[in-house]
Amino acid sequence: MRKIILLILIMSLGAALNSTLNQRGFVRSYLGILSDDESFSIAQNTFDLRLDYRKNDLNLYVNPVLKYDNLSEELTLSLRQSYIDIYFADFDLRIGKQQIVWGKADGVFITDVISPRDLSEFIMPDFEEIRIGINALKFDYYLGNSTLEAIWIPTFQSTIQPDAGSIWFPETGEFQQPVQISEPEKVAGKFSNSDVAVKFSHLGSLLDLELMTAYLWDDTPAQHKFLQVDSSLLIIPKYHRLPMAGASFSKAISGAVARMEAAYYFEKRLHTADLITHGICRKDYLHYLIGYDHNWFNVDVSFQFVQEFIRNYEDIITKDEFTNTLTMMLNKTFLRETMTLNIFSYYGLNDDDALLRLKLSYDFSGGLNILAGYNLFTGDTGNFGQFNDNDMAYLKVRLDF
Amino acid sequence: MKRITIILLLMLNVIIALTAMEINGREIMQKVYERPTGNDQTAELTMILINSRGNERERLIQQYQKDYGDVEKKIMFFIAPADVHNTAFMNWSYTEAGKDDDQWIYLPALKRIKRISSDSKSDYFMGSDFTYDDLGDRHPVQDEHTVLREEEFEGEMCYVVESIPKENDYIYSKTISWVVQDSWLGKKKEFYDEDGDLLKILTVKQVEKIKDFDIITNSEMHNVQSDHKTIMMLKDVKLDSGIDDSNFTERMMKRGL
Numbered sequence: 001m002r003k004i005i006l007l008i009l010i011m012s013l014g015a016a017l018n019s020t021l022n023q024r025g026f027v028r029s030y031l032g033i034l035s036d037d038e039s040f041s042i043a044q045n046t047f048d049l050r051l052d053y054r055k056n057d058l059n060l061y062v063n064p065v066l067k068y069d070n071l072s073e074e075l076t077l078s079l080r081q082s083y084i085d086i087y088f089a090d091f092d093l094r095i096g097k098q099q100i101v102w103g104k105a106d107g108v109f110i111t112d113v114i115s116p117r118d119l120s121e122f123i124m125p126d127f128e129e130i131r132i133g134i135n136a137l138k139f140d141y142y143l144g145n146s147t148l149e150a151i152w153i154p155t156f157q158s159t160i161q162p163d164a165g166s167i168w169f170p171e172t173g174e175f176q177q178p179v180q181i182s183e184p185e186k187v188a189g190k191f192s193n194s195d196v197a198v199k200f201s202h203l204g205s206l207l208d209l210e211l212m213t214a215y216l217w218d219d220t221p222a223q224h225k226f227l228q229v230d231s232s233l234l235i236i237p238k239y240h241r242l243p244m245a246g247a248s249f250s251k252a253i254s255g256a257v258a259r260m261e262a263a264y265y266f267e268k269r270l271h272t273a274d275l276i277t278h279g280i281c282r283k284d285y286l287h288y289l290i291g292y293d294h295n296w297f298n299v300d301v302s303f304q305f306v307q308e309f310i311r312n313y314e315d316i317i318t319k320d321e322f323t324n325t326l327t328m329m330l331n332k333t334f335l336r337e338t339m340t341l342n343i344f345s346y347y348g349l350n351d352d353d354a355l356l357r358l359k360l361s362y363d364f365s366g367g368l369n370i371l372a373g374y375n376l377f378t379g380d381t382g383n384f385g386q387f388n389d390n391d392m393a394y395l396k397v398r399l400d401f
Numbered sequence: 402m403k404r405i406t407i408i409l410l411l412m413l414n415v416i417i418a419l420t421a422m423e424i425n426g427r428e429i430m431q432k433v434y435e436r437p438t439g440n441d442q443t444a445e446l447t448m449i450l451i452n453s454r455g456n457e458r459e460r461l462i463q464q465y466q467k468d469y470g471d472v473e474k475k476i477m478f479f480i481a482p483a484d485v486h487n488t489a490f491m492n493w494s495y496t497e498a499g500k501d502d503d504q505w506i507y508l509p510a511l512k513r514i515k516r517i518s519s520d521s522k523s524d525y526f527m528g529s530d531f532t533y534d535d536l537g538d539r540h541p542v543q544d545e546h547t548v549l550r551e552e553e554f555e556g557e558m559c560y561v562v563e564s565i566p567k568e569n570d571y572i573y574s575k576t577i578s579w580v581v582q583d584s585w586l587g588k589k590k591e592f593y594d595e596d597g598d599l600l601k602i603l604t605v606k607q608v609e610k611i612k613d614f615d616i617i618t619n620s621e622m623h624n625v626q627s628d629h630k631t632i633m634m635l636k637d638v639k640l641d642s643g644i645d646d647s648n649f650t651e652r653m654m655k656r657g658l
Contacts, residue, residue, distance in 0.1 A: 024483060024486055026483075092652070101511070101512040103513075104513075104515070127510075128510045128511070140652070142650065144646075144650070147651060147652065201651065203514065203650070203651045205472075205493060205503050208514075250515075250516045252501060252503060252516060252518065252519060256518055257517065293517070294518060298524060300518075333528075336450065336452075336525065336629070337525070337527060338528065363482075363484070365456075365482075367483045367484055
């Protein structure tokens with residue numbers, strides 16, 4: 001009840017400031033059914049409000065989200081973003097809880113690592129809902145078509161993993177002995193634990209370019225394993241620093257667009273089978289993507305090849321030295337852009353597994369949109385094959401205002 | 402005899418002079434292309450899409466454009482419908498023949514500027530009857546132009562010019578334009594499909610004199626094959642207001658209106 005009162009208060013404040021306040025958002029009903037046993041996996045109702053108050057060189061943006069989960073009967077109120085922009089002649093400041101997006105990849109996170117992710121439903125929600133807003137100070141300095149961005153993130157925010165009972169809880173492998181998993185070690189809230197990041201970007205006729213570097217925390221904890229006296233295994237999740245440098249570009253070539261994005265991570269903690277080193281080793285790690293977008297016969301087509309590469313590889317490392325993934329996207333609109341068919345597929349070359357996401361949506365006038373979709377997983381192992389039982393049909397009815 | 406020869410020579414001179422004065426199709430379309438409309442323009446664009454049953458949909462856009470001589474830059478902010486609010490589209494169109502446009506789109510949900518392929522010029526803009534190509538200025542060197550006739554259209558004498566594209570895979574097999582003599586304003590244009598059948602008719606409904614420039618503020622594109630129409634209206638048009646170059650940047654695409 002308090003949550004609803006709080007939301008009403010926010011809306012009342014909006015009404016009071018109505019002359020300069022933009023109120024937008026959507027109401028959505030979302031129902032998902034697992035193909036295997038016809039059980040409901042999702043039954044949510046969401047009210048997503050976006051308040052935008054602009055006055056002179058100031059902008060206030062608040063995005064409260066009220067969500068009711070019919071399955072757990074839980075009502076949650078959260079702030080996806082809440083920040084203030086201050087505009088100057090040549091630079092802007094953004095202060096507050098915000099989502100920060102880097103890179104040029106579609107459906108894959110390469111250099112887009114500033115905002116942690118909510119993976120409680122794997123990568124099924126829209127990316128806007130997967131990214132978690134972080135408390136940050138963002139400074140953007142503009143010089144013509146170039147931008148220099150500096151980010152300071154004073155407090156740590158981890159990626160949200162699925163609950164142990166969730167259908168999206170990842171495979172952890174078979175252990176020979178009893179396992180005890182402790183709570184992750186918290187990153188203390190102090191200045192020296194801040195994240196900092198810098199990005200240079202240029203948008204121009206020749207090409208679009210981004211160069212970035214960051215001193216971050218890996219927001220997914222490494223699982224340190226300790227063999228106990230009673231032969232059981234104690235797993236302590238710990239967060240570690242993860243410096244990175246990256247680049248991305250996109251360029252128009254003969255009516256198509258070629259894209260590339262790469263991130264190099266220094267001394268990433270990787271899991272191993274060696275308990276002497278507590279199941280952890282440090283290796284440099286490269287994650288990159290090559291993409292190609294074209295329009296054939298009025299169908300937008302996009303291909304991406306994604307590779308993860310571990311330098312100085314050792315056989316004890318659980319992950320493969322090379323992990324290769326292909327993605328393909330097809331997008332076609334019909335009936336004067338009122339109907340859209342979108343297919344996005346991931347194919348894991350290492351494990352011969354795949355995820356095919358099929359969406360068909362129709363825009364009615366007045367902001368009403370109905371989307372029917374199907375997620376198909378294939379394979380037995382790998383990023384997608386592990387969820388082979390989670391094939392799901394779903395329906396989203398959304399009203400934008 | 403000498404007098405007759407002189408008269409014949411004079412008549413021949415007059416004929417040659419008249420022939421030299423007659424303007425050809427290429428020159429007409431070059432004048433249409435170069436017709437001054439101000440160096441920069443700000444306007445609110447409303448598109449009303451009307452289907453064959455008379456049902457209407459509305460699109461609202463705030464647009465800014467500026468001519469830099471060798472490149473024309475345009476940025477559009479989508480205001481309505483609500484689901485595309487604050488989507489921004491930027492286009493840089495070059496006068497250099499054969500040079501592709503640069504195009505970017507900013508989708509607020511993705512919070513990312515994405516370069517898009519300019520090869521999709523045959524796509525219809527926001528579900529309207531205008532393709533991206535119809536909205537741009539097609540360079541006259543891309544077509545072969547022939548003056549078919551001169552005739553009166555809505556009280557004004559017009560050149561009727563047929564333009565056949567030089568490239569084989571262009572979306573139209575030909576277009577026919579009605580160009581007002583002296584003002585070089587296109588009043589009507591017919592678009593023919595790949596089979597040579599009439600596909601669409603563009604009709605200018607209203608022209609306003611703004612800062613001494615003739616600006617088309619109301620036009621209608623009628624797809625005669627599907628009986629679908631799009632009315633395009635410009636409001637609050639401001640010309641030569643000195644739009645700052647910083648309006649056509651990544652910063653403005655992300656900031657929005």
